[in-house]
Structure formats: structure tokens, C-alpha cells
Amino acid sequence: GHTRVVELLLDHGAMVDAATKDGITPFACAVYHNHLETTALLVGRGAMVDASESMRSAGLYAAAYANNIDIVQMLLSLGLDINALFNAGETALHAAVRRASTDVVEMLLRNGADAHARSKTGDTPLFMAARHGDAETFALLCASR
Secondary structure, three states: OHOOOOHHHHHHHOOOOOOOOOOOOOHHHHHHHHHHHHHHHHHHHHOOOOOOOOOOHHHHHHHHOOOOOOHHHHHHOOOOOOOOOHHOOOHHHHHHOOOOOOHHHHHHOOOOOOOOOOOOOOOOHHHHHHHHOOOOHHHHHHHHO
């Protein structure tokens, strides 16, 4: 988190969207590690929250993958496209299903996530849940039909 350190760096000219050679931004790092306060600070300072160059720079996908329900909720409140394609053509719902994050799956479905969205490989969240034997997530997805 180190929110205060991040704030000081930004106050002294650090670029809010500076990225590593792998495309990892401070925002993506804060999201992935579930640092809600730091994530909120970065968003408030103009971090690009809907960048989709890679899985790690796609905030909603990363938050869903990391089972960070508070950050998912915050990002949804910003009006991000819940069905945007990120890593391997997957949506945030694919990421939540991949990690068996039932709370995040439920939240995404309530907010309009498409349970039938196909990844680049043709997988739907429903198929992924079935393949992984995740009965609870499978039931949630079936109920959303």
C-alpha cells in the first residue's frame, strides 16, 4: 500500500501511469495487491483504469482475478465496461471464474457481466466453471441466464 509514499511521489512529479518494461503500472500493482486506499488515490490522480494492453494493466480484470471485491466495486462505480476483453480475450468474469471468486462472480453478474462471453479460445465463463468442477460458480452462472 504505502499510500502516503505514493502520494508524496505523485506530489513531487512522479507519473501516475509510469510502467515497468512489462507494462505494470502503480495502479495495476495496487489493484492486484488489494490496496484499496492506494488504488483510490491513483484513480483520483488520473490513473488510466481501463487500459487493456496486458492483463496487469487492465484494472477490472486484475481486481477480479485477485478476488478484490472492494476494488471491483469501486471500478464498476466508475462506469468501466464490465464486458471489456482483456488478457487472452477474456472478461473480468472469466478472471473471477478462473479464480473461483464466487463473491466477485456474483457482483459482476448483478452488474451486467455476460456469462456467455467467449474468450479468444472460445471459452465462456460457464464452460470454465464446469471444466474446473466449480459447482457453486457454475450454479451462479446458470441462474444468471
